[in-house]
Amino acid sequence: MNSNHLLLEEPIRMASILEPSKPTFFPAMTKIVGTLGSKSQSVNVICSCLNAGMSVARFDFSWGDADFHQETLENLKMAVKSTKKLCAVMLDTVGPELQVVNKTQHPITLQADSSLVLTPDQSKEATSNSLPINFSGLSKAVKKGDTVFIGQYLFTGNETTSVWLEVISTWGVRNNIDFLSLSHTRHAEDIRQARQFLSKWGELSQTQIFAKIENFEGLNHFDEILREADGVIISRGNLGVDLPPEKRKFLIMIFTSRRL
Template identity: 25%
Template sequence: MHKRTKIISTVGPSTNSSTLLKKLYDKGMNVIRINMSHTSIMDMRKIINEIKALNKKITSSVGVMIDTQGPEIRTANFGKDIELTKGDEILLVSKSQKKKNQLIVDNLSHIKGLKVGGKISLDNGQIDLKITSISKQGIKCLVLDSGIISEKKHVNFPGARIKLPTLTDKDKADLNEALNVGIDFIALSFCRSAKDLKELNKFLSKNNCQPEIFAKVEDQEGVKNIREITKNSDGLMIARGDLGIETDMTNLPYVQRNMVKIASELGKKSIVATQLLESMINKPHPTRAEVSDVTNAVYEGADALMLSGETSIGKHPIKCVQYLRDISLNAERSETLHFESNLKHESDWHTLAATSVKLAKKIDADAIVVLTRSGFTAELISSARPRVPVFAFTNNRATQNKLSISSSIENIFLNFSKDHEKTIKNAFQVLKGAYKFKTKNKLIVISGVFSDIFADAIQIRFLK
């Protein structure tokens, strides 16, 4: 069966080898994510080069996504763990004051808008604090949950404003190195407005490489500006970790559904991320609730699903991808999914893409074949949510990699001949060889690469 929903796997100690990356691909991985909050420049280069080597051996290709660290607030390096007990008081400080019950937090002075009675969350929401007073000495808090806090753990200030640039100096240094090696996607952490995206685009304009940009919306300000953020990006990453802390957790499913819907309406891609199969970091099988969570993300129309700790530090990374693939395949069988009806016909091109998808359904075609240089044709057809696989053949390696994240698409490199018919025949040979298509399979063939118009040929063909 053909999987329409794409899978993004975060690479880490559990998967940082060429052998394991190939196994992830074999089980259904389409894109690898490198989280620069936890990855060195040296390791990043190594991972990207391993993916490049893998792509030379496979028919479709794996895309590479760099996830910026962004303006994160974390606990400092303070040595041994600190035990917090419910009911205790603790003082958050920016540097050690040699007092008892203190917690050193990096960049604390850059947090604005804190109020007495407000909440602070430690370690991705594991421990909550209540602000009791604010002074020059620091932020005094009441511990609401017992627990142990270690160094370099996330600290969230729901409702407050971090007065740090979304694109930090570290991010720029990381991206310069990544762009030199070659990447396909950037996930911009803590994107709060269109201004953040314009700043990133300005930075990228100085480089020849132009990756697609996915905005990670992780706080209340980002949710408030979601439409302008979506319009100015290539897609959204719904980062449910910080988002579930910065906003009301009980409202998170609605926020997720609305963000996927807005992305679809504006013709942009969406990625649902964080804790999809969290229990599998340690256990060999997901919970029933996790299976339902993944299924709902597919029902909502997400283009891609992302695994984080499950594949970076988990005990069962290969099984995680296999489970995500199988859950997606089962969810995609639902007869209630009619995403093509939501596509807005903003131009003749959109109408043609939607018509092609409806034609494939009407004649019961086995697949749609697209010949494309820029990927534009294939992207439009992907956004129309076809039920059959879309085989996008391109003679551009960068285009091939960028199509790795587009739903329904198998991204394939093919040298184009000056002879239109010869190119189509060569594409058909790939289908018969790598994808086991048989004679008399019915195909919709769309091509715009032999003229200056969007599509100079839309044909119904039978494989010979």
């Protein structure tokens, strides 16, 4: 062959493009949301998740700092490039939840009939006798005889504990997230306020808002929340804590049979 001739690959058969799809092919209608955490942060594990069908990666900001989640996101991008699988990004907000601050991450054992101090001093170490919390106004929110429940998180149910901040930079804007999971949604107004906030950022104007129902108040306003949100997430664990035992089974039956 003349060295001046170009070597061309075999041309694409037009017939193969025009052929209809096989009748056995069905697009995946169910989307799988996978939470990426400390045990699923590596590129290899994320690749396995994508190959197994994960189509939305959830970043839970109730724990871990922005640097940790940024590293996870970069690994997700590499995994997407490697597997050639598309994956949306969901940012799960912290929400107005009160937490016990345990910086050591070691389990704590509480003794029955013993005294326990709840302190707003987050510099103190969490022990079986003293638990630092992220709410400085607890002493004013309770009185002698009140009951404080400590579950996975520390709750008061007091709306006055909300804090309004002026946001100058957010992780979600920087990374152009696809979905926003609005933790502890109580009213439709929560969705409207979140949407108004997102509209101020051009990068997030198309971000969809998922309402996360985690308490009895959100459950009471479920219908109005459903009309405002792009989707609804039911937090079974937190709802199970907030609801009396006799209503938990009934709740599961409702959301199993009801089409949203």
